[in-house]
Amino acid sequence: MTTTRRPLTVTDLAPLARAALGRSRALTGVERLRGCTKKGVYRLTLDDDSTAVAYVWSADEDYWDQPDPDPRDVFSHGTGLGLFTAAHDRLTAAGVRTPRLRYADSTHTHLPADAAVVEDLTGGSLEDALTRDPEHAPQAMERMAELLATLHGHTGPRFGKVAVVDKGGSSYGDSCEQRVTEGALRAVAEAAARDPRAAAARRELEAEIHALAAGVRPRDSHTLVHGELGADHVLLTPDGHPALIDIEGLMYFDVEHEHVFLRLRFGPHYDALRAPGLDEARLRLYRLAMHIGLVSGPLTLIEGDFPHPERMREIAEHNLHRALSLLKSAS
Numbered sequence: 435m436t437t438t439r440r441p442l443t444v445t446d447l448a449p450l451a452r453a454a455l456g457r458s459r460a461l462t463g464v465e466r467l468r469g470c471t472k473k474g475v476y477r478l479t480l481d482d483d484s485t486a487v488a489y490v491w492s493a494d495e496d497y498w499d500q501p502d503p504d505p506r507d508v509f510s511h512g513t514g515l516g517l518f519t520a521a522h523d524r525l526t527a528a529g530v531r532t533p534r535l536r537y538a539d540s541t542h543t544h545l546p547a548d549a550a551v552v553e554d555l556t557g558g559s560l561e562d563a564l565t566r567d568p569e570h571a572p573q574a575m576e577r578m579a580e581l582l583a584t585l586h587g588h589t590g591p592r593f594g595k596v597a598v599v600d601k602g603g604s605s606y607g608d609s610c611e612q613r614v615t616e617g618a619l620r621a622v623a624e625a626a627a628r629d630p631r632a633a634a635a636r637r638e639l640e641a642e643i644h645a646l647a648a649g650v651r652p653r654d655s656h657t658l659v660h661g662e663l664g665a666d667h668v669l670l671t672p673d674g675h676p677a678l679i680d681i682e683g684l685m686y687f688d689v690e691h692e693h694v695f696l697r698l699r700f701g702p703h704y705d706a707l708r709a710p711g712l713d714e715a716r717l718r719l720y721r722l723a724m725h726i727g728l729v730s731g732p733l734t735l736i737e738g739d740f741p742h743p744e745r746m747r748e749i750a751e752h753n754l755h756r757a758l759s760l761l762k763s764a765s
Contacts (some may be wrong), residue, residue, distance in 0.1 A: 444463065447478060449543075450545055454537030455480065475489055491518075516599050530678060539549040596632060629733065661687070664695065
């Protein structure tokens with residue numbers, strides 16, 4: 435586990451900025467943006483007051499302290515330059531807005547890490563906009579619904595990470611529901627090891643997961659989904675259009691997996707994003723799996739040196755209550 439972390443400085447990032455943005459401008463300021471747990475995200479300010487954003491993938495920037503992920507595992511640790519560039523290219527081809535890639539470097543020439551530089555979208559996050567300007571929330575959500583329809587209008591031949599499937603590869607497992615079920619059972623075990631209430635309900639949770647999985651019927655279609663799509667993972671362009679960020683988890687999967695997350699993260703604004711024809715059996719399984727994952731994940735993260743543990747504890751507490759309430763409603 436990494437115990438000492440130092441944010442990168444102007445001196446550290448100046449070579450990358452020169453390579454990405456040209457030698458005619460000097461890097462004058464660097465700010466590490468909050469909320470980033472898998473990679474470093476730095477706003478770069480140049481001497482003409484223009485800005486860009488640098489992504490840095492390294493052990494020092496990743497608070498999860500996970501081993502190197504296997505991309506064939508659809509739910510493996512979603513981070514890395516290769517996953518990012520594959521996702522960026524797929525979204526661009528699909529007509530889904532994401533910050534434009536200006537430079538990518540896997541050679542470690544300018545930093546001792548994989549890195550990329552993208553445009554800095556200055557309209558803020560959709561999450562902030564919905565809070566700051568509720569009067570214009572319907573228009574913002576209408577644009578978000580249009581982006582979502584474009585995203586979900588694309589499919590793949592198999593389920594799995596875009597970086598794998600688009601190269602003709604395949605993922606471990608036989609189906610989306612199988613992989614969700616396996617992940618949910620692991621999350622129950624991890625949560626039970628860290629919280630006595632989860633431990634007390636472990637057998638009930640496992641039984642309910644198996645029961646819900648048994649009610650899911652096979653399916654062949656696989657939809658292009660973000661995987662963790664909340665309003666905080668959407669930035670706004672200067673003219674107010676949404677753009678997706680934190681895209682490394684982009685995959686072909688069940689669209690219900692996306693909608694369970696959308697409903698949780700968008701709350702009262704989710705109605706604008708509802709879609710017809712969703713499979714209720716999948717929604718029930720994926721909802722319980724998501725809540726359990728949002729208990730085990732945050733509790734695991736704060737065992738390290740993540741700098742904002744209070745927020746992670748709040749997330750775990752909220753989702754534990756939701757998971758246990760689903761048990762009660764099923765009984």
